[in-house]
Amino acid sequence: xxHSTEKITYFDxxxxxxxxxxxxVAKERAEELGIRQIVVASxxxxxxxxxxxxxxxxxxxxxxxxxxxxEPNTQQLSxxxxxxxxxxxxxxxxxxxxxxxxxxxxxxxxxxYQVDEIIAYTLRIFGEGMKVLCEITLMAADAGLIRADxxxxxxxxxxxxxxxxxxxxxxxxxxxxxxxVSEILCKPVF
Numbered sequence: 782x783x784h785s786t787e788k789i790t791y792f793d794x795x796x797x798x799x800x801x802x803x804x805x806v807a808k809e810r811a812e813e814l815g816i817r818q819i820v821v822a823s824x825x826x827x828x829x830x831x832x833x834x835x836x837x838x839x840x841x842x843x844x845x846x847x848x849x850x851x852e853p854n855t856q857q858l859s860x861x862x863x864x865x866x867x868x869x870x871x872x873x874x875x876x877x878x879x880x881x882x883x884x885x886x887x888x889x890x891x892x893x894y895q896v897d898e899i900i901a902y903t904l905r906i907f908g909e910g911m912k913v914l915c916e917i918t919l920m921a922a923d924a925g926l927i928r929a930d931x932x933x934x935x936x937x938x939x940x941x942x943x944x945x946x947x948x949x950x951x952x953x954x955x956x957x958x959x960x961x962v963s964e965i966l967c968k969p970v971f
Contacts, residue, residue: 787964789965789966789967789968790802790803790806790966790967791967791968791969791970792944792967792968792969792970793969793970794969795908795909795910795938795939795940795944795969795971796938796939796940796941796942796944796969797828797938797940797941797942797943797944798942799938799942799943799944799967799969800827800828800831800938800942800943800944801831802967803936803938803943803944803945803946803967804831804832804835804836804936804943805835806946806966806967807819807836807934807936807946807966807967808835808836810934810946810948810964810966811836811839811934814932814948816839816932816933816934816948817839817840817931818839818840818842818927818928818931818932818933818934818951819832819836819839819840819841819842819933819934819935819936820841820842820843820844820914820917820918820921820927820933820934820935820936821841821842821843821844821917821935821936821937821943822844822913822914822917822936822937822938822943823843823844823845823858823862823866824845824846824857824858824941825857825858825859825862825941826843826845826858826859826861826862826863826865826866827862827941827942828936828938828941828942828943829843829845829858829862829866829871829873830862830865830866830869832871832936832943833865833866833869833870833871834869836871837869837870840872840927841869841870841871841872842871842872842873842874842921842926842927843866843871843872843873843874844874844875844917844920844921845857845858845873845874845875846858846875846878847875847876847877847878848875850878856875858873858875872926874920874921874924874926876920876923876924877920878916878920879897879915879916879917879919879920879923879954880897880898880900880901880904880912880916881897881898881901882897884896884897884898885897885898900957901916907968908939908945908968908969908971909937909938909939909940909945910937910938910939910943910944910945910968910969911937911945911947911962911965911968913937913938913945914935914936914937914945914946914947914949914962915935915949915960915962917935917937918933918935918949918951918952918960919951919952919953919954919957919960920954921933921951922951922952922953922954923953923954927951928951929951929952929953929956931951932948932949932950932951932963933948933949933950933951934946934947934948934949934966935947935948935949939969944967944968944969945967945968945969946965946966946967946968947962947963947964947965947966947968948962948963948964948966949961949962949963950963
């Protein structure tokens with residue numbers, strides 16, 4: 782039976798202090814495997830800006846929080862970071878979160894959880910970053926910014942910064958159960 786052995790980088794704790802190493806690990810593996818599609822989560826834009834600099838030449842999609850995520854009519858991505866990300870040739874995606882759209886309104890109004898948030902909580906058993914990777918990959922596929930028939934390298938984190946990276950087989954949200962995590966590159970231990 783054929784097999785391969787790959788290394789995983791484990792961080793002692795989650796957080797933005799792991800961002801630079803996460804991006805380095807991701808870039809190295811993307812180049813080894815010839816992966817061109819990369820998605821990265823970015824709230825204020827610092828991680829997205831750094832990824833756009835380091836991963837220039839790749840098909841990079843920076844996925845932001847939806848407008849109104851923290852407060853109505855507010856976008857957390859700074860205008861300066863937006864300009865710098867776009868200047869590096871990366872794409873930006875701001876849309877409804879795959880695991881927190883209308884169903885979150887039902888939870889808030891009726892105090893009951895819906896399927897998408899149950900999925901999100903289940904994915905968090907592997908760490909917040911793994912939930913983020915799956916979510917931003919679905920969002921980018923739904924927006925047509927990545928292909929669902931080519932591997933994607935996804936980068937996310939636990940709050941601010943990046944501390945998790947993996948290679949996924951993408952899917953659209955309506956085909957969620959076809960999404961596959963093929964290889965974990967790095968993540969925090971808890």
